[in-house]
Structures are given as C-alpha cells and as structure tokens.
Amino acid sequence: MSDAQEMLVTAYDEALLGLAEGGIPIGAALFDSHGTLLGRGHNRRVQNDDPSVHAETDAFRNAGRRRDYRDTIMVTTLSPCWYCSGLVRQFGIGAVIVGESTTFTGGHEWLAAQGVSITVLDDRECIEMMTKFIADRPDLWNEDIGVVE
C-alpha cells in the first residue's frame, strides 16, 4: 500500500463513520509531510444540521489553529468541491490526495494550476461508496453540493 493509499484509509474510515451516523459519506484527514495525522473529520450536514461542515472543513477544524500549512497534505475521499478547494488555496495547503473524482469533480484541477500537488487515486471503494450513496439519496447529495433539482 502506498503512503497515499494508507493515508486515504483514515479519510475512508471517516466517511464510513459519517454513513453509520446517517450522514453523507465523505471523509477527510490532514497530515503533515511526515505522515503524522493532524486532524480528521467527515461531512456533518445531517448530523449537526450544519451545511458548512464538509469533510475537509471538519478535518481542517480538528487540526486546530496553525501558522503554516505549506507542508500539510489534505486527504479526502472525494474531489474537493469549490468551497473546500477554496480552503486549500487560501490556507496554502501544499498537497491534496483525492480518493476519487469519478462521481464528482470539484476544484482539484484549479488547485493544480495554482501549484498545489494533486494526486487522484481512483480508489474503487471510494467510487462504490459514493455511487451507492448518490443513487440512494440524490436529494441529500444535491443539497450538499448546491445543485437545485
């Protein structure tokens, strides 16, 4: 298992936790460049009734206040939406590892153009999890990405 794949396990476990809570199964984790976990989290729209907590924002929050994100790596099960891509850009997070961008593509190419290191893993389990969730709960999924039906 590559380092990236290994870090993805933490994000994937967060997504499973969110699913078990009745939420949207997207997980994320922030690591430093040595692979030390700084914070992990998952989408909390349903659980907290809070539209502002995406997986990446939850992991970022749980990592606490920091002065420098250049050496950090945001690992997420799904391509970061514009909200979460904006987070990465504003705080200068140096790298993003994306579980998959098959079911949804946010701003990871825009981030790459800004110099952020982007790795897309095309992880089969991440794809299956989101494919099933989107089929089961299109209403919730569309709400979470601001798509008006």
Add this chain to the structure above:
Amino acid sequence: MSDAQEMLVTAYDEALLGLAEGGIPIGAALFDSHGTLLGRGHNRRVQNDDPSVHAETDAFRNAGRRRDYRDTIMVTTLSPCWYCSGLVRQFGIGAVIVGESTTFTGGHEWLAAQGVSITVLDDRECIEMMTKFIADRPDLWNEDIGVVE
C-alpha cells in the same frame, strides 16, 4: 442609505461584535432577495479557537440548511477570501455585497466572472476598522488568511 448599505450595517455590527470579543473584526450576513435576514455571523478564529469559521461561513451556517441559494445575497464587510468565495460558488449564492476590498482582495472578481452579482461599496468605516486591526494585530490577520510571515 441604499439597500446594499443598509444590509452592510448588519454585517458591520457583527464585525464590531467580533472585535468586542477579542476576535478578528469581519462580519457577514445572508439575506434573501426581499432583504429578509436569513443568518448573520462573524469570524470566530479567536473566540472558538476555530480556523474554519470565517464571517461568511458563520453567516451561512446560521442561515441553516437550504435547497436553493440563487436568490440569496451574501453581505460581508471585507472581500471574501478564496475559502469564502468557494462557498459562494459551490452553493450558487446569487449576489455578494462587499463592504471593502481595499485592505484585502479575495476572490470576488473570480466570482463576478462566474456570473455572481458583485457590489463593492468601498465603505469608509469598514476600511478604517480593518486598517486599524491589521496594524494592531498583523500576526492574527496573517494567520487568518494563511500568510506565512
């Protein structure tokens, strides 16, 4: 006082509240197209020890879960950073009213290019408030926008 200027008062009051709490004085409010307040909030980095709560994300959160943001207006005392600009883009918020973009310019021109209605008010009181804050607390300000000193 124009409608935009009137809505800015709510955001400005939020910024003052944040300043009184020892925080970063940036405030925001989300309104519907009739001018009805949906949610208001301010930066809570210091107060909540939470780097993920910018003024716009706080106002967005306080407006609760919604299915459609096209008719909403985000009013903020300061040009939205990339994080908050990404929020506006992802959720399809139709309009942004910016108190000022003199002390900091985030992604409001990027949003305008995406079809978001942008109004920059160049409000003197907003400019004075941020100018003073940035001079008083450059460390905190740089932390909040991810600038490494």
